[in-house]
Amino acid sequence: MSSSRPTRHIAIIGSGSAAFACAIKAAEGGARVSIIEGADVIGGCCVNVGCVPSKILIRA
Template identity: 80%
Template sequence: MTNLALHKIPQGTAKLHIAIIGSGSAAFACAIRVAESGARVTMIEAANVIGGTCVNVGCVPSKIIIRGAHR
């Protein structure tokens, strides 16, 4: 397993600004880690909702059951 140490941005350096594409669980985890390091974060999402495929469509089985009930 890789050690993913979180490094703080040194004081007095230019403020880092990171863009994260997507808004799924991995994107949110990344955004939190980056923000904790002191960088600015912008998340870019193409869909009308945040949360990614797993939350809104795919992995959560209840979503399939709910969608079927509405048909």
């Protein structure tokens, strides 16, 4: 009987900061990771317009 665990493939919906943190941890644990994003850009609201004020200042 083999003692190795099967490789897991994890699908993450969305590409915000929490999704990337989850993907990194899963990959470090040996999982294969796919990130699925419906928007035209990756990064989520926080990175692109929400929490990072520099993005708003650049557009002003």
